[in-house]
Amino acid sequence: MKDATLPPLRVDSALRAAAESVLRDGETLSGFVLEAVRLNIERREAQREFIARGLLARDEARASGKYITAENMLSRLDTSLARARKKQTARAR
Numbered sequence: 001m002k003d004a005t006l007p008p009l010r011v012d013s014a015l016r017a018a019a020e021s022v023l024r025d026g027e028t029l030s031g032f033v034l035e036a037v038r039l040n041i042e043r044r045e046a047q048r049e050f051i052a053r054g055l056l057a058r059d060e061a062r063a064s065g066k067y068i069t070a071e072n073m074l075s076r077l078d079t080s081l082a083r084a085r086k087k088q089t090a091r092a093r
Contacts, residue, residue, distance in 0.1 A: 006037065 016029075023032055061067050 006033075009033075 019032060020029060023029065
């Protein structure tokens with residue numbers, strides 16, 4: 001049940017025209033704005049959780065004294081990326 005509203009927004013005509021130009025068939029400008037708000041809420045929540053996990057990992061590393069060097073981590077990521085690219089290439093054949 002909808003029982004609250006978002007504040008009305010004043011925008012310049014170019015922004016409104018740009019928003020209207022990307023509407024899908026049957027989609028309203030209000031629906032587009034509502035979807036944008038929902039997606040931004042999800043993105044910011046995910047961002048907040050990501051930062052919280054990072055800070056926790058930092059604190060755990062400090063407490064344990066166990067760290068992985070940046071060079072080591074970058075090497076691991078490079079290896080993982082190379083493996084994924086190899087799999088992708090094999091699937092494309």
